[in-house]
Amino acid sequence: MQNLSIADEGLVYIFKCIAEYSGQCFYMLLYLAALVFIYLKADKKYRGVFIYPAIVAVLTVYNPLVPVLINLSFDVNQEYYRLLWISPVIPAIAFALTLVVFREDRSAAAKIAWFTAAVLLRLGAGKLVYSDGYLRVHNVYKMPQEVIAVSEAIHKDSERSFPKAVCDFGLTMQLRQYDATILLTGTREEYLNMINNIEVDAFIAEKQKHPNRILSVILKNEDVPFNEFKESLDETDTEYVVLMEDNPVNDYLKEAGLKKVSSAGGRAIWKYESGAIEDFEPADYTEVWENQ
Numbered sequence: 447m448q449n450l451s452i453a454d455e456g457l458v459y460i461f462k463c464i465a466e467y468s469g470q471c472f473y474m475l476l477y478l479a480a481l482v483f484i485y486l487k488a489d490k491k492y493r494g495v496f497i498y499p500a501i502v503a504v505l506t507v508y509n510p511l512v513p514v515l516i517n518l519s520f521d522v523n524q525e526y527y528r529l530l531w532i533s534p535v536i537p538a539i540a541f542a543l544t545l546v547v548f549r550e551d552r553s554a555a556a557k558i559a560w561f562t563a564a565v566l567l568r569l570g571a572g573k574l575v576y577s578d579g580y581l582r583v584h585n586v587y588k589m590p591q592e593v594i595a596v597s598e599a600i601h602k603d604s605e606r607s608f609p610k611a612v613c614d615f616g617l618t619m620q621l622r623q624y625d626a627t628i629l630l631t632g633t634r635e636e637y638l639n640m641i642n643n644i645e646v647d648a649f650i651a652e653k654q655k656h657p658n659r660i661l662s663v664i665l666k667n668e669d670v671p672f673n674e675f676k677e678s679l680d681e682t683d684t685e686y687v688v689l690m691e692d693n694p695v696n697d698y699l700k701e702a703g704l705k706k707v708s709s710a711g712g713r714a715i716w717k718y719e720s721g722a723i724e725d726f727e728p729a730d731y732t733e734v735w736e737n738q
Contacts, residue, residue, distance in 0.1 A: 449642060452517040452526070457510040463527045464508075471572025477535045480542035487545060496538050503533055523644065524635055525616065543567075589624050592711025593617065597625040599710040600686055603717065608726040611686035612660055614693070615641065629686045629726060630659045640665050656681040667695050670700045680722040687716040 447712055450466070452459045464501055468474050484496050506512055507529045527725065547560040584591050596617065600609055612631035613621060622630055632640075639646060640661045646654070656678035662668040663675055673700050678684075687704060689695055700706070704716040 450523070451529075451642070451644070452513050452523055454624060455511055456514060460508060460510050463530060467527065467530050469572070473535050473539065473571060474584070476539050476567075476571055477533065480538045481540045481544070484538065488541075494539070496534065496541070500533070507532065521644075521646070524638060559589065586654070587624060589620060590711070592713065593620045593624050595710040596688055596713055596715065597628060599623065599708040599715055600628060600688075602716070603707050606725050609685050610683050610723075610726070611688055612664060612682075612684050613688040614690060614713075617667070617688060617711075629683075631682050632661050634659060637665070660684065663698065664689060664695055665692075667698070669698075675702055675719070679718045680720055683723045683726070685718055685723055687718065688713050689716075690714075 450459060450462055455462055464474060474529050481497060483502050485493055487497075513526050516526070543564045547564055552560065585594065587594070596613075600611060605673060608627055608629055610629040611621075612618075615637050618630055618632065618637060619634070621628060622634070638644070640658065646653075651658070658671060659674065659678040660682065661699055663726065664668050687699055689699075691709065691712055693714075696706075696714055698714075699716045704718050706714055707717045708715040
């Protein structure tokens with residue numbers, strides 16, 4: 447859903463978000479059916495739990511005009527789709543099926559039959575989590591081993607407690623979850639804006655000038671002059687550049703004067719050595735904590 451743009455899609459934006467949110471499942475259709483059933487058959491107190499919030503959501507979150515109007519004042523392309531998570535899709539379906547299966551006037555045989563039907567409906571509503579088999583994790587962090595390998599390689603080489611790196615998009619998204627002691631040059635939003643060619647206003651563009659210059663090189667292989675690229679590395683205190691071994695940008699980094707210090711997880715780790723890079727010192731709140 448992050449690849450959708452409100453400005454480009456207009457009134458159909460929310461419907462495309464719903465389609466991507468649903469993926470290979472039919473839970474949104476089951477959710478609508480569950481709401482109708484709850485409205486017709488459930489007690490008033492349960493209608494208050496499920497129906498009234500759904501009406502508010504239809505008038506706001508699911509209203510195709512709302513994201514368009516909000517986008518006139520705020521750029522919410524990377525956040526709006528999260529509002530879909532507000533709808534209690536699974537609880538509503540589960541509640542409706544419970545009402546259907548365990549009606550008091552049903553015999554035991556009828557309850558078994560309806561329960562079987564509910565299970566079959568569930569199986570046919572979408573792809574199961576383990577439909578492709580159970581994949582055994584290789585570590586307690588549930589992270590790919592290459593992410594851990596890159597983290598260990600950077601810490602082994604760097605003399606800093608908080609080295610700063612810029613990586614390919616996939617590694618960045620995982621590294622930021624696994625190792626908070628490795629600082630990242632580009633934010634998630636800056637990566638997505640660069641990948642999706644989303645323009646930002648002049649103030650933000652100036653603020654993000656140096657991170658964007660670095661990202662334009664590693665994500666788009668743009669031929670930025672070496673001195674400007676290294677200036678941005680200095681300004682952002684970036685010490686490492688990590689890319690896949692077969693990435694053509696590696697040749698650019700070599701010509702720019704960066705040194706390949708290691709290979710880990712199928713990636714080349716390049717180091718930029720400059721006296722202009724400042725070490726990061728985290729804020730010390732020990733005194734504040736002790737005075738609580």
